[in-house]
Amino acid sequence: MASEINFKIDQHCHDVKANFDVLLITSFIINIIKAFVTFVSSCYKVILVVAFIFVLLYVLYKSYWNPVLYRKELSDTGYNHLPKKDRSLHIISAQNKRKFGNKLPPPYPNGWFSLVESRDLAVGGVISVDALGLNLCVYRGEDGVARIVDAYCPHLGANLGVGGSVCGTCIECPFHQWRFGVDGACVSIPGMESVPKGISIKTYHAMEVDGSVWVWYHVDGLPPQWTVPESEAAKSWGYRGRNEFLVNAHIQEIPENGADVAHLNAVHNISIFSDAGVKYPFLNRLIGHHIWGAEWQKGDEDHVAKIKISQKYLILKMDVFPLEITVNQIGPAHVRLSFMSSLGPMTVLQSVTPLGPLLQKVVHRVYSPGYNAPLGAAMVWLEAKQFERDVAIWNHKRYVSAPAYAKNDKTIRAFRSWFNQFYSDNSISLRDALQNPLDW
Ligand code: FES
Numbered sequence: 208m209a210s211e212i213n214f215k216i217d218q219h220c221h222d223v224k225a226n227f228d229v230l231l232i233t234s235f236i237i238n239i240i241k242a243f244v245t246f247v248s249s250c251y252k253v254i255l256v257v258a259f260i261f262v263l264l265y266v267l268y269k270s271y272w273n274p275v276l277y278r279k280e281l282s283d284t285g286y287n288h289l290p291k292k293d294r295s296l297h298i299i300s301a302q303n304k305r306k307f308g309n310k311l312p313p314p315y316p317n318g319w320f321s322l323v324e325s326r327d328l329a330v331g332g333v334i335s336v337d338a339l340g341l342n343l344c345v346y347r348g349e350d351g352v353a354r355i356v357d358a359y360c361p362h363l364g365a366n367l368g369v370g371g372s373v374c375g376t377c378i379e380c381p382f383h384q385w386r387f388g389v390d391g392a393c394v395s396i397p398g399m400e401s402v403p404k405g406i407s408i409k410t411y412h413a414m415e416v417d418g419s420v421w422v423w424y425h426v427d428g429l430p431p432q433w434t435v436p437e438s439e440a441a442k443s444w445g446y447r448g449r450n451e452f453l454v455n456a457h458i459q460e461i462p463e464n465g466a467d468v469a470h471l472n473a474v475h476n477i478s479i480f481s482d483a484g485v486k487y488p489f490l491n492r493l494i495g496h497h498i499w500g501a502e503w504q505k506g507d508e509d510h511v512a513k514i515k516i517s518q519k520y521l522i523l524k525m526d527v528f529p530l531e532i533t534v535n536q537i538g539p540a541h542v543r544l545s546f547m548s549s550l551g552p553m554t555v556l557q558s559v560t561p562l563g564p565l566l567q568k569v570v571h572r573v574y575s576p577g578y579n580a581p582l583g584a585a586m587v588w589l590e591a592k593q594f595e596r597d598v599a600i601w602n603h604k605r606y607v608s609a610p611a612y613a614k615n616d617k618t619i620r621a622f623r624s625w626f627n628q629f630y631s632d633n634s635i636s637l638r639d640a641l642q643n644p645l646d647w
Pocket residue numbers: 360361362363364365380381382383384385
């Protein structure tokens with residue numbers, strides 16, 4: 208009986224001590240919070256100024272010294288509607304079940320295509336690129352010139368892009384060190400004084416403009432029919448950064464967006480700063496929304512198309528940020544967007560590279576004059592935000608070869624007929640590109 212009473216007394220003491228500890232800790236935390244609030248309220252102005260200086264320094268750093276990099280993977284955009292649980296499985300399933308449509312155009316049009324960005328290809332650098340159904344090796348000779356050859360060595364088939372090296376202006380195979388010159392001819396074989404005639408590797412026409420190395424692809428082997436002139440903006444303004452997307456779609460879908468005037472006020476109407484207006488439409492008036500107008504037309508040269516876009520950013524019916532955008536589509540895979548705003552001009556250069564029959568890499572590089580560098584840097588993110596809204600559609604849509612055109616879709620019809628010039632009778636069909644990825 209005595210031991211039972213002792214036990215209860217011990218238990219009671221223990222509970223009292225535990226409660227006391229909790230009280231002590233709680234009052235300690237409350238005191239810390241009080242001290243913090245007192246400190247903040249006594250010097251909040253200093254804190255605000257310090258925070259502002261930090262933000263300003265960060266903005267200047269990203270604008271002038273450290274270009275913005277923004278990248279989205281293939282499964283990052285357009286899959287929010289799928290269950291969170293087993294997400295990867297649902298994404299793969301959605302991709303596998305997708306119907307791409309009938310009568311799709313050939314997947315690889317003829318034209319210039321950006322393969323690598325100049326900053327990634329140092330002198331003596333070698334890069335392997337798989338695009339347009341080709342395996343290519345891009346290298347920069349010691350003379351600074353970027354060149355493109357077929358990846359496979361004519362000797363025993365090693366891939367020059369994987370372990371190959373640059374010697375002068377030649378590319379050397381990693382397997383038995385045969386060297387190939389600028390015209391693709393084999394110029395040296397270790398242990399042999401002379402090289403048998405007729406050994407060569409296929410070379411491709413290459414050019415380097417707007418910060419990228421471009422390949423000329425023509426299914427009939429024709430030499431370049433036109434070129435991409437250097438962009439004045441890329442030459443004279445500062446580079447503010449890039450965004451990159453992988454898109455699950457036919458290449459034609461991407462430039463067609465520029466001729467699809469009606470989608471602008473449907474897909475891109477919600478504020479560039481937030482998607483909140485989708486769920487709460489009343490917010491559109493407060494945080495702002497975009498009103499677009501556009502005109503698409505053929506350019507002076509056959510391979511060029513032009514789009515004039517005007518944009519209003521309305522907050523409570525007030526246009527707080529009008530924009531005029533002049534768009535030049537140069538060939539099937541390059542677009543230049545010149546923005547004129549009240550804060551100064553900017554240029555966005557878009558390149559589309561078919562990594563596979565229905566897989567596109569899209570890169571936007573942004574340039575602006577020094578005085579509005581922060582706007583250019585912000586544009587890398589903001590433009591990506593609007594582009595993601597298109598990607599979410601492209602990643603799920605099917606191609607409709609004979610659409611039910613409405614009156615304001617006439618530019619889509621005109622675009623398709625213009626884009627048709629980039630296909631040849633011999634262009635590889637989508638079916639062949641999908642079914643025969645291996646060149647047996
Ligand atoms: S495979 Fe290229 S040198 Fe032998």
